[in-house]
Amino acid sequence: MSAxxxxxxxxxxxGLLPDMGGSIAFWRSGTMDFLRPVADPHLVAQHGRAVAGYPLVPFSNRVAGNQFRFEGVDYRLTPNFGGENCAIHGNGWQHRWRIAMLSDRSATLSLDHAPIGPRAGEWPFSYRAQLRYDLREAGLSIGILIENTDTRNQPVxxxxxxYFPCHAGLRVGFAASSVWTSAPDHLPLLRIPAEGQxxxxxxxxxGDAAxxxxxxxxxxxxxxxxxxEGYALTLEGSPELxxxxxxxxxxKPYIGLEPVSNMNDGFNRMAIADSGVRVLAPGQKMEGHIRMTVARC
Structure with a gap:
């Protein structure tokens, strides 16, 4: 078991799990767990280990058919999600991250990916990622950085x-302009205003909404x-997300509320103006920041 x-x-x-995809093992204060550890059997690379959160690099969510076309070249990815023939959430969560810096309240983890051997099917470009966790008594900040270390442009x-605990009476609120409905394969179908239900x-x-x-x-x-439980949490994402x-x-005793840069299947929908996919030239970087603040209510 990972330390x-x-x-x-x-x-x-x-609690952090550098060896398990740079994941969070737990985040708690006193008797309150602000994140809920979940063992998802579909995420086969986690080997049944319960994690409370994990980074999504170099993309979020699914890639339709495990393939996309970029700058005239067709790329195919290896499925990594049990029960579905799809690649999901990049490959950062599948690998060991190195501890780059560490203090009582902060940790910076790093990961270098090169498309060699089996890893070529995970992602066909080289990149370097950094993940920084900063803990405060009343909150947690997460910084994510991706650098294109390849000799080619790459989409990221x-x-x-x-995973947030879904205790009885959990209430959620946020503002968004639209939402993508999903086809049976969980891929985007129609974009509609975020109104009504x-x-x-x-x-x-x-409630019981799926x-x-x-x-x-x-x-x-x-x-x-x-x-x-008498707690409230504010989740904030930087403009990139x-x-x-x-x-x-x-x-289930949890929900997911995931700040991400790209829409689902964004690599196959880059013609959409706000798909959120960034194209990085060699040496270019992208970063995003998430802040979670807790308070008594």
Whole structure:
């Protein structure tokens, strides 16, 4: 089992798993767990280990048919998600990250990817990624950076996948301009206004709704409230992260609320003006920042 690296700030504790995709093992203060560890059997590279959140590099969500065309070249990816024939969430979560810097409250992890051997099917370009966690007594900040270390241009995206506990009465709120409905294969189908049943502009109970959709034109702020536990959390994303994936599996003790840069299947939809996919020239970098702040309510 991978060793857990622990950070501390006052009563707050953050557990990290550098060897398990740079994932978060736990984030808690006192008796409150702000993230919920989940063992997802579909994420086969995690080998059944429960994680509470993990980075999405060099892209978020699914790539249709495990293939995309970029600058006149066709690329094919290796499926990495059990139960579906698809590549999902990049490959950063599949590998060991190196500890680059460490203090009581902060850790910087790094990962170098080269498309050699089996890794060529994970992602066909070379990149370097950095992941920084900064713990405060009242919050957690996450910074993600991708650098193109290849000799070619490459398309990239990024994000973070936290699992939030879904206690009875959990309320969620955020503003977004539109949402992509999903086909049976979980890929984008139609873009519609984020209104009516799709709107979370007013905080509402998650309930039993089965949602697994990507919102576009996200304002950059989202709010969660656990009234029974007496806590509220504000989730903020930097301007590079203007999509938000909401995942509410019925009957599960968690939800996903994922700040990401690119829409689902963005590499095959780069003609969409706000697909969120960035093209990095050799040596260019992209970074995004996420801040989570907690308070009593």
């Amino acid at each position: 857990t690296l622990e950070l501390q700030a006052g009563a707050a504790r953050l 995206g990024m994000g973070f996948h936290p 799709w709107s979370f502009a007013q905080m509402r109970d998650v 949602i697994d959709n990507c919102y576009a034109g996200w304002s950059g702020s989202a709010f969660l409230r656990w009234p029974r 203007r999509h938000l994936v909401l995942f509410t599996p019925p009957g």
